[in-house]
Amino acid sequence: MNRPRLGMRARSGLVLLCVVLGGVRVAAADPLLGEPFDRAGADTLRTNLWVAEALINATLGDLLPYLPPAPAAIQLTAGSSEAATGLVTTVATTNLRRAGYQVHLERSTAGTELPFVELRYRSGAMELKYLGSGRRLGLWQNWITRTMDFSVQYTVVDPADGQVLANPRFVRSFQDRVPPKYLTAIESLDYPAFTKGMLQSGGWTRRLEEIVVLGSLAGLVAIYFANVE
Numbered sequence: 001m002n003r004p005r006l007g008m009r010a011r012s013g014l015v016l017l018c019v020v021l022g023g024v025r026v027a028a029a030d031p032l033l034g035e036p037f038d039r040a041g042a043d044t045l046r047t048n049l050w051v052a053e054a055l056i057n058a059t060l061g062d063l064l065p066y067l068p069p070a071p072a073a074i075q076l077t078a079g080s081s082e083a084a085t086g087l088v089t090t091v092a093t094t095n096l097r098r099a100g101y102q103v104h105l106e107r108s109t110a111g112t113e114l115p116f117v118e119l120r121y122r123s124g125a126m127e128l129k130y131l132g133s134g135r136r137l138g139l140w141q142n143w144i145t146r147t148m149d150f151s152v153q154y155t156v157v158d159p160a161d162g163q164v165l166a167n168p169r170f171v172r173s174f175q176d177r178v179p180p181k182y183l184t185a186i187e188s189l190d191y192p193a194f195t196k197g198m199l200q201s202g203g204w205t206r207r208l209e210e211i212v213v214l215g216s217l218a219g220l221v222a223i224y225f226a227n228v229e
Contacts (some may be wrong), residue, residue: 048128048148048195049130051174051186052084053125056091057174059170066156066166068115070100075107075159079122083193088123088152095118118159124171126194130183143177144199145188 046054067074076092093103102114131145143207149171156166178186188195 010048041089046176047176047186047188048146048197049191051148052087052126052150052191053091053193055148055172055174056152057095058172059152059154061148061194062170063154064099064166066168067101068117072115072117073102073104075104075116075118077120079120079153083123083191084123084126087126087191088121092119092121094149108191114157118157120157122153122226124153124163126150126211128197130178130193130197130199132200133138141213142180144154144180144183146178146197147173147175147177148194149173157183162221 064072074096076089078089089105093105096103119186127149129147131147150173151169153169154167155164187197
């Protein structure tokens with residue numbers, strides 16, 4: 001009995017599948033204010049730190065209507081010493097300057113005649129979760145569901161008299177799927193509190209998935225050879 005050969009279309013599909021499964025790139029942490037998720041390509045896997053910065057950028061974009069239009073001077077005042085609040089300071093300094101603002105970290109308005117406000121902020125949760133695994137089309141390439149949630153309280157204050165001008169609170173979330181082999185690459189030692197996580201499901205759930213997949217593949221193989229004989 002002659003063994004069936006893969007046709008041109010099947011070989012092309014196999015090559016394309018290998019390219020898709022092996023072509024994921026890891027993005028650096030450089031989102032832009034106002035377009036936080038457009039920096040990376042469609043086939044780019046974003047690091048956890050990149051996602052955290054992008055979520056902060058999203059809240060800064062929502063905050064802009066509460067601030068005087070650029071150019072203006074803004075004094076940043078962190079309301080806590082948590083790691084997420086520290087990252088807010090870093091991201092806000094960089095991206096508010098990109099947006100045309102003059103940023104101060106100390107109580108000083110010397111040398112400027114620009115409109116001036118104080119921006120106080122306290123981050124709530126910056127929470128990373130790996131929720132579970134799944135399979136695509138019954139293949140061995142499985143994925144982990146990654147979610148990250150961030151909340152922050154901003155307070156815009158007139159430094160001249162301490163009047164509160166605005167007090168918005170924002171909550172932002174992100175979710176995608178990550179191949180398990182890239183988990184180490186997307187985590188960061190700089191902010192382990194919210195860029196490193198533990199898989200929250202597995203064990204019998206994962207073994208059951210493997211049993212189901214093996215059974216399905218065995219059935220498909222049996223049907224295939226029964227039809228080609």
